[in-house]
Amino acid sequence: KAGVTQTPRYLIKTRGQQVTLSCSPISGHRSVSWYQQTPGQGLQFLFEYFSETQRNKGNFPGRFSGRQFSNSRSEMNVSTLELGDSALYLCASSLDSMYEQFFGPGTRLTVL
């Protein structure tokens, strides 16, 4: 069974640009969550999507947005990039909230 895949694995952008990251969950999983990992703040929850609806949202500015498609694949978008957005972005999928979450390898975003 294929795991959670994230594309691209590495990304370099400049300040002010926007970026879209993609996450393909494990087949059959309907919940996709996104996390930001930085050395200073650690792992922080961005948002969760379940059956194409945002079910929960973390404390991030509106520049961070996401969506989920009917096949459960999810994308997150960051507009007007700032240097502080440099991080590893992880997505996790699960059948639903009471089931184990499986993490992808992450997308390493560097903002110059």
Next chain:
Amino acid sequence: GDSVTQMEGPVTLSEEAFLTINCTYTATGYPSLFWYVQYPGEGLQLLLKATKADDKGSNKGFEATYRKETTSFHLEKGSVQVSDSAVYFCALKDAGANSKLTFGKGITLSVRP
């Protein structure tokens, strides 16, 4: 809000030493508790979990017991191996109908031969 506090790191041990990594939490209600491990260049892997008070999670020689009275979920292993070198995260999930995990800062474990 919910929070998880882990002991400061990094931790360096010799092979076959005993490991304890402390974790305490603050949450309303009855959260589920987890330990995740992250190897270099990889995502997080679930190591073990406990869903109610006094539950003991165990996997690959690691153990942790959900202690509601002390709001703790300390990770232990009797004899560490070089292959256990990684970053360890303690996390909680509240009892609500969502998948949000709240993580501790993580601690880097290095095991030398």
